[in-house]
Amino acid sequence: MTSQAYLSQLFSLEGRVALVTGGSSGIGRSIAEALARAGASVVIAARREPELSSVVAELDASGCRSAWVSGDLSTRDGVRTAAEAAAAVFGEPDILVNSAGVNLRPPMNELTDEVWDTTMAVNLEAPYLLGQRFGPGMAERGFGRIIHITSQQAHRAFVQSGAYGVSKGALESLARSQAEAWSPHGVTCNTLVPGFVLTPLNARLADDPEQVAHLATRTMTGRNGLPDDFAGAAVFLASGAAGYVTGQSIFVDGGLSVH
Numbered sequence: 595m596t597s598q599a600y601l602s603q604l605f606s607l608e609g610r611v612a613l614v615t616g617g618s619s620g621i622g623r624s625i626a627e628a629l630a631r632a633g634a635s636v637v638i639a640a641r642r643e644p645e646l647s648s649v650v651a652e653l654d655a656s657g658c659r660s661a662w663v664s665g666d667l668s669t670r671d672g673v674r675t676a677a678e679a680a681a682a683v684f685g686e687p688d689i690l691v692n693s694a695g696v697n698l699r700p701p702m703n704e705l706t707d708e709v710w711d712t713t714m715a716v717n718l719e720a721p722y723l724l725g726q727r728f729g730p731g732m733a734e735r736g737f738g739r740i741i742h743i744t745s746q747q748a749h750r751a752f753v754q755s756g757a758y759g760v761s762k763g764a765l766e767s768l769a770r771s772q773a774e775a776w777s778p779h780g781v782t783c784n785t786l787v788p789g790f791v792l793t794p795l796n797a798r799l800a801d802d803p804e805q806v807a808h809l810a811t812r813t814m815t816g817r818n819g820l821p822d823d824f825a826g827a828a829v830f831l832a833s834g835a836a837g838y839v840t841g842q843s844i845f846v847d848g849g850l851s852v853h
């Protein structure tokens with residue numbers, strides 16, 4: 595067997611269908627591209643259409659098979675509508691990546707019901723509802739991959755974690771509950787845990803060079819994360835090779851969490 599054939603046997607996503615929420619930006623965008631380049635047909639979902647269509651145009655120009663669905667994942671109806679629209683494109687997904695997220699971090703004393711509700715809706719409830727929609731079908735077909743993107747704040751408080759840290763901690767628990775339910779049927783459920791990654795989500799912090807440099811010193815690699823750092827880990831978790839990896843939180847953080 596050639597090395598190419600061996601790698602394909604382990605990691606190829608040829609014939610798979612993936613849905614990546616938040617696939618129009620940052621970490622989700624890199625993961626969508628990675629899954630598509632590994633052979634999957636990929637639907638990306640988020641709200642803003644220009645960003646969605648430009649990512650899809652780029653992917654299609656490089657020979658990938660992709661499509662977009664615009665939807666607001668902060669309401670139950672929005673999630674359900676987006677899920678049906680996504681499944682209508684290439685069929686029921688084999689791979690679900692929940693990367694859409696909001697990062698609203700007022701001081702605890704100023705945390706409003708609205709911030710709490712939005713954070714829980716987008717970061718936790720949407721992944722739950724999408725899991726409920728697609729997980730049982732994956733289990734019935736005997737193959738599925740659910741990948742959530744959490745945060746170091748699922749494990750430790752860090753700069754006004756507030757509702758955000760709570761949502762990410764619960765998301766890791768959700769992955770374990772889903773893994774318990776569906777792993778016996780070939781559906782693995784895991785989380786990728788970023789440290790600090792330069793994306794539009796934290797543009798405010800990223801605009802402060804001193805803070806950025808300071809955060810880099812807290813890693814072992816000496817640099818902050820980039821969205822493409824998640825490409826290989828996502829392809830691995832989505833692939834056949836990771837069939838015995840489930841319920842896990844995999845840190846992609848340059849060693850931040852163990853430094």
Ligand SMILES: NC(=O)c1ccc[n+]([C@@H]2O[C@H](COP(=O)([O-])OP(=O)(O)OC[C@H]3O[C@@H](n4cnc5c(N)ncnc54)[C@H](OP(=O)(O)O)[C@@H]3O)[C@@H](O)[C@H]2O)c1
Binds near residue numbers: 793
């Ligand atoms: N960057 C970091 O340092 C870091 C660290 C830890 C964890 N994370 C997590 O990684 C994930 C991706 O973050 P990122 O840094 O890549 O952020 P990003 O570049 O800002 O991307 C966020 C994505 O979520 C979508 N989104 C936000 N609200 C939505 C809603 N209501 N409905 C549908 N889509 C929505 C956005 O598109 P629209 O705005 O067009 O809807 C966008 O595609 C998030 O879950 C985040 O919590 C990031």
